[in-house]
Amino acid sequence: LMAGRYQLDPFGVVVLAAVTAIGGGTIRDVILDTPVFWVASPIYLYVILLTAILTILFIRRPTRIPKRFLLISDAFGLALFAVLGTEKALSLGSSITVAIVMGMITGVAGGMIRDVLCNVIPLILRQEIYALAAMLGGILFIGLQTIGFTENVSLIVAIVGALALRLAAIYWQVSLPAFNIADQQQAGSKND
Template sequence: MMSDTLLLFLNLAGIGFFAISGTLLGERKSVNGFGITVLATLTATGGGTIRDLLLNKPVFWIEDSIYLLTNFVAIMVSILFIRRFPSPDNRYFLIVDAAGLALFNIIGIFKATQADADLVVALTMGVITSVFGGILRDVICREVPVTLKNQLYATTCIAGGLTYVVTTNLGWNTYICVGMAFSTTFVMRMSAIYEGWRLQIFSQKSNG
C-alpha cells in the first residue's frame, strides 16, 4: 500500500514536471505570461481533473491547494531559467514531459485501484492521468498531440502500469514497485525519442 507521504511526493513531482513542460512549450511558441500560466496549469492538472471526475472523486487540486501552489512555483522557476538561458534545448522539454508522464501514470493507477476499479479501468485511468494534460497543451499550441502520432507515448504508460500492477500483486516493496514502473515508462519514452521506436499500425501509403 502506498503511503500518503509517497503519494503526495509523486503528485507534487508530477505537477512540477508537467508545469515545466507547459512553460517550455509556451516559450517556444512565444506565448505571453498569462498564456504560459494557462498552458502549464492545464498540462499539470488536466489529466488528473478528468480522472477524478470520471472516478466521481473530489478534484485533487480543489481539495488541496498545495498542488496549484506547486504548479505556480514550477512556472516561476521555469521562467527564471528561461530568462537566464534563452531558447533552452528541446531535450529539457522531452525529459520533463517523460518524467511527468511516468509519475502521473502511477498515480492514476493507484487512485483507480483505491476506488475499487478493475485492472483495465485502472490502466486506463493511468493513461488518462498521464496524457490528457499534454493533449490539452498541444491542442492549444496547435500541435498534433504526441499521443496521436505513431511514437510510443501512451503505450509506455500501459507498459509501466502493468509493471506496477504485477510487482504490487507480487507483494514487492512499494518503493521498488514505484521505481520499476517509473523506470519502465520513462526509459521506453526516451528510447522512443532517441532510438526512433514506433508503433506502426497501418503501412505507409505511397504518394503514387
C-alpha cells in the same frame, strides 16, 4: 516552455502550465467520481504558479532548449504520473483494466490539452511510443502488486520501467508505424 515558443503572455504561460500539470489527474478524478486532487489540496496550484513565474524569469529564450531535453523531462513526468494514476484508481476500487486506462489518462491528457491549445498534433497521436510507455507502467505496477511486492517497490519498478521504455524510444528513435492511407492508395493504383 511551449508557451514561450508561441510568445504567450504571463497569464497564457500559467494557463498552459496548469492544464499540462493537472489536466490528466483532473480528468481521472472526474471520471472516477472522486474529489479532484487540486481542489482538495490547492498547493498544486501554488506550485504551478511558482514554477511558471520562475520559468518566465529564468528562461528567456526557450528556443535554445534542445527538443530532446524537453522530451526527456516529459518522459519522467509521464512515467511518474501514469503509475501514480494507476495506483489511485486501484485504491478507489477500479478494475485492473480501468486502473491502467486511468493511469494512462493521468500521464498523457494534460499534454494533449496543452498541444491542442497550441495547435500542435498531440504527441500521443503521433508515432511516438508514449501511451504504450504509460500503459506499461500501469501493467508493471499491477503485476508486481499481484505477485506480492510492496507498494513502494511496485511504484519504483513500474516508474523505472515506463521511463526506460520511453527513454529508449527517444534515444533510438523507435516509433509505432504510422497509418498512411496515401501509401495504400499508391499501392492500389500500381496494381490496377
